[in-house]
Amino acid sequence: MNGPAASRVPLLDLGREYESISDELESAVLDVLRSQKYVLGPATARFEEEVARFLGVEHAIGVSSGSDAILLALAALDVGPGDQVVTTPFTFFATVAAIVRLGAEPVFADISASDYLLDPALVAQVVGERTRAILPVQLFGQCVDFDAFDSIARRLRIPVVEDAAQAIGARRGSFDAGAFGDLGCFSFYPTKNLAACGEAGLVTTSDERLAARVRRLRDQGSDRRYEHLEVGWNARLDGVQAAALSVKLRHLEGWTRMRGDLAARYDALLREAGLADTIGCPSTAPGATHVFHQYVIRAPRRDELRAHLTEQGIGTEVYYPTPMHLQPCFASLGYRAGDFPQAELASAEVLALPIFPQLRRDEQERVVAAIAAFYV
Numbered sequence: 001m002n003g004p005a006a007s008r009v010p011l012l013d014l015g016r017e018y019e020s021i022s023d024e025l026e027s028a029v030l031d032v033l034r035s036q037k038y039v040l041g042p043a044t045a046r047f048e049e050e051v052a053r054f055l056g057v058e059h060a061i062g063v064s065s066g067s068d069a070i071l072l073a074l075a076a077l078d079v080g081p082g083d084q085v086v087t088t089p090f091t092f093f094a095t096v097a098a099i100v101r102l103g104a105e106p107v108f109a110d111i112s113a114s115d116y117l118l119d120p121a122l123v124a125q126v127v128g129e130r131t132r133a134i135l136p137v138q139l140f141g142q143c144v145d146f147d148a149f150d151s152i153a154r155r156l157r158i159p160v161v162e163d164a165a166q167a168i169g170a171r172r173g174s175f176d177a178g179a180f181g182d183l184g185c186f187s188f189y190p191t192k193n194l195a196a197c198g199e200a201g202l203v204t205t206s207d208e209r210l211a212a213r214v215r216r217l218r219d220q221g222s223d224r225r226y227e228h229l230e231v232g233w234n235a236r237l238d239g240v241q242a243a244a245l246s247v248k249l250r251h252l253e254g255w256t257r258m259r260g261d262l263a264a265r266y267d268a269l270l271r272e273a274g275l276a277d278t279i280g281c282p283s284t285a286p287g288a289t290h291v292f293h294q295y296v297i298r299a300p301r302r303d304e305l306r307a308h309l310t311e312q313g314i315g316t317e318v319y320y321p322t323p324m325h326l327q328p329c330f331a332s333l334g335y336r337a338g339d340f341p342q343a344e345l346a347s348a349e350v351l352a353l354p355i356f357p358q359l360r361r362d363e364q365e366r367v368v369a370a371i372a373a374f375y376v
């Protein structure tokens with residue numbers, strides 16, 4: 001075979017993961033189908049126990065998506081009209097949508113240039129009387145500076161909800177992603193490091209009262225059948241997804257190591273190709289484990305580079321091209337271009353390269369050679 005189509009490098013190839021575990025996965029899913037316990041059954045309870053142990057939290061509550069996880073976590077803290085939640089403008093839409101859905105107001109603080117994460121010093125400047133929660137996002141598979149957030153949150157007694165949708169297994173200092181905040185939120189969307197075969201999510205907490213509240217809110221505000229203590233949602237995790245997640249959780253540490261090796265190899269290949277001074281490679285904070293949900297470079301002439309890579313059959317993506325303060329649906333918040341310069345610069349410069357555990361070494365070499373060819 002010849003030509004770019006023959007040697008495409010996909011941004012992500014879910015088929016390769018499926019091939020590597022198809023027997024285990026099919027058998028687990030078939031067990032649920034045969035049991036006909038589809039919603040909040042034993043498969044869900046088992047996954048919740050396993051993932052709580054994995055993350056080192058007391059409670060893990062399976063929910064219908066990462067978006068719902070954030071909504072339920074904020075609702076469990078009684079976030080509502082009149083409240084403000086401080087978060088990052090450089091995230092996926094769902095982080096901010098959850099705040100707005102509850103009638104509260106998102107207040108943004110800029111990110112730091114080095115890691116794209118919410119800058120704690122800037123958070124401290126915008127926290128005020130109406131701040132009901134701080135919502136950092138563990139973007140691309142890395143954790144915010146927990147010590148800095150701990151001192152702000154403790155000093156001001158403001159709860160922290162982590163959007164750890166992209167960071168299962170990540171760690172910084174003495175905390176795992178999702179185990180630092182009062183509540184942690186995960187997504188198991190099919191592209192995530194731990195991925196369902198559809199939609200799924202998780203809320204974590206070590207606070208028994210919050211755990212009970214999230215359990216109730218995910219199930220129509222009900223602890224007992226047909227008795228509704230409050231108005232909740234239908235946001236339950238189904239058994240088929242839970243069974244698939246239990247199978248994949250057993251592989252997660254190995255897959256995370258493979259992602260780490262691939263990231264280190266990209267670093268080395270880009271350096272060897274003489275690109276270290278041209279593009280910015282991701283960095284990992286001292287004492288942190290980055291799980292490389294994405295390997296994101298900062299690239300001059302990013303859009304031209306992306307077009308060149310597409311032409312070469314190499315998949316890339318821009319996470320995220322428009323920061324949240326400039327989204328049309330949030331115009332009424334009154335933010336303007338220029339308000340968060342680091343988030344805006346990141347939106348113009350970032351490019352995610354292919355990374356997934358089964359990505360081959362020759363594919364990585366092709367990606368780096370194509371980047372080098374563009375800049376040379």
Ligand SMILES: Cc1ncc(COP(=O)(O)O)c(C=O)c1O
Nearest residue numbers: 065066067092094165187188189
């Ligand atoms: C940072 C972030 N927050 C929230 C979500 C929402 O998760 P979901 O797609 O499972 O609703 C995602 C994933 O898509 C995400 O990347």
